[in-house]
Amino acid sequence: MSRRALLRKLMPGAAEPAPRxxxxxDRARCITFMGPECGACIGQCTDxxxxxxxxxxxxxxxxxxxxxxxxxxxxxxxxxAALSLEPVAHARRPGGATDRS
Structure with a gap:
């Protein structure tokens, strides 16, 4: 069970947590952006x-x-990997700036 599903079960009606x-x-490495279909990343998320x-x-x-x-x-x-995971606090805004800059 995902953290989100567990939270919903334990605390019904609680506000959804902010995205973290x-x-x-990376479009230069992602196979899908080079032409052929890939989709290996799709459907991999928990629950x-x-x-x-x-x-x-x-x-x-x-x-x-x-x-x-x-x-x-x-x-x-x-x-x-063509994908990377960043905490929202460090995510880049348009123009390359980060939330910490």
Whole structure:
């Protein structure tokens, strides 16, 4: 059972926790952005999280669903993985800035 599902079970009606992680997709390494379909990262999330989905045959990330399990990174067939996981506090904003800058 995921942390989120456990929280819902133990504390029904509690507010959803704020997103804690952001998955970054390196388009230069991601097979899907090079032409052929891959999708190895899709469906790897724990239980009901499903933070990565395919949108127009490309991975699309939903931060509100990510629990930081890292299964998508482990499933990525590229070396090094085309995905990386960053805590929200360190996530880059548009333009390359971080939340700490």
């Amino acid at each position: 992680f952001v998955v970054r997709v 009901d999280a499903q933070a990565l989905r395919l949108s127009r045959h490309r991975p699309e990330f939903a931060a509100e669903s990510c629990v930081g399990c890292g299964r998508c990174i482990s499933a990525c067939p590229t070396m090094p």
